Amino acid sequence: DAGVIQSPRHEVTEMGQEVTLRCKPISGHNSLFWYRQTMMRGLELLIYFNNNVPIDDSGMPEDRFSAKMPNASFSTLKIQPSEPRDSAVYFCASSRQSYEQYFGPGTRLTVT
Amino acid sequence: AQKVTQAQTEISVVEKEDVTLDCVYETRDTTYYLFWYKQPPSGELVFLIRRNSFDEQNEISGRYSWNFQKSTSSFNFTITASQVVDSAVYFCALSENTGNQFYFGTGTSLTVIP
Numbered sequence: 001d002a003g004v005i006q007s008p009r010h011e012v013t014e015m016g017q018e019v020t021l022r023c024k025p026i027s028g029h030n031s032l033f034w035y036r037q038t039m040m041r042g043l044e045l046l047i048y049f050n051n052n053v054p055i056d057d058s059g060m061p062e063d064r065f066s067a068k069m070p071n072a073s074f075s076t077l078k079i080q081p082s083e084p085r086d087s088a089v090y091f092c093a094s095s096r097q098s099y100e101q102y103f104g105p106g107t108r109l110t111v112t
Numbered sequence: 113a114q115k116v117t118q119a120q121t122e123i124s125v126v127e128k129e130d131v132t133l134d135c136v137y138e139t140r141d142t143t144y145y146l147f148w149y150k151q152p153p154s155g156e157l158v159f160l161i162r163r164n165s166f167d168e169q170n171e172i173s174g175r176y177s178w179n180f181q182k183s184t185s186s187f188n189f190t191i192t193a194s195q196v197v198d199s200a201v202y203f204c205a206l207s208e209n210t211g212n213q214f215y216f217g218t219g220t221s222l223t224v225i226p
Contacts (some may be wrong), residue, residue, distance in 0.1 A: 033214070043203065044214050056213060091157065100147055101214055103157035 003103035005093050012110045018080040021107045024033070024073055025094030033092040033101060034067055034077050049075065050097075082111045115139065116206050118217035125194050126225050133189040133220045135204030141165075143209035146187045148182065151219070152200040165186065194224045
């Protein structure tokens with residue numbers, strides 16, 4: 001069975017541009033998580049969904065960030081407009097309730 | 113307050129030494145789950161183990177072992193006869209029964225020197 005799929009794996013963009021990160025969770029998992037990892041702040045939870053519904057978005061840094069999960073097999077994290085401080089590795093993870101989260105390979109975002 | 117504390121930021125050991133990574137957690141739930149993840153230099157986060165709060169039995173998997181002690185709220189991870197391939201950042205995490213959000217520790221960076 002395929003693991004969590006993220007695209008793109010690398011993204012380089014200029015400040016002010018819109019960035020969209022995509023995630024396909026593992027089939028049968030009902031929870032999906034978006035994380036951001038930087039050297040300074042470590043691993044931060046941005047938002048998570050349960051059964052496609054956003055449960056907690058308190059980790060979303062500001063209104064420039066938005067996330068959607070239109071169905072059980074797809075989610076997006078959008079940054080508009082992007083800023084250099086958004087440069088990080090963004091991970092998507094999925095799980096069944098209270099079970100281990102399985103992480104995707106991450107998207108390395110560089111905003112110049 | 114941190115729900116998961118990994119006090120060791122960085123550890124270096126020489127190959128074949130044993131090493132223990134500490135994890136202390138905090139929760140008021142009686143049902144909860146504890147996890148360890150490995151993040152090698154390649155960057156992916158790899159699930160290693162899950163433990164629920166009702167199972168205090170220690171777990172051994174090859175060179176890896178885990179010691180869960182509710183009395184001290186600790187879930188420590190020991191690598192026996194460490195190898196260079198064990199070099200990674202290791203994260204401990206907690207999930208409470210009130211939700212399925214994970215609380216990750218700040219990670220311990222382990223370097224195994226050949």
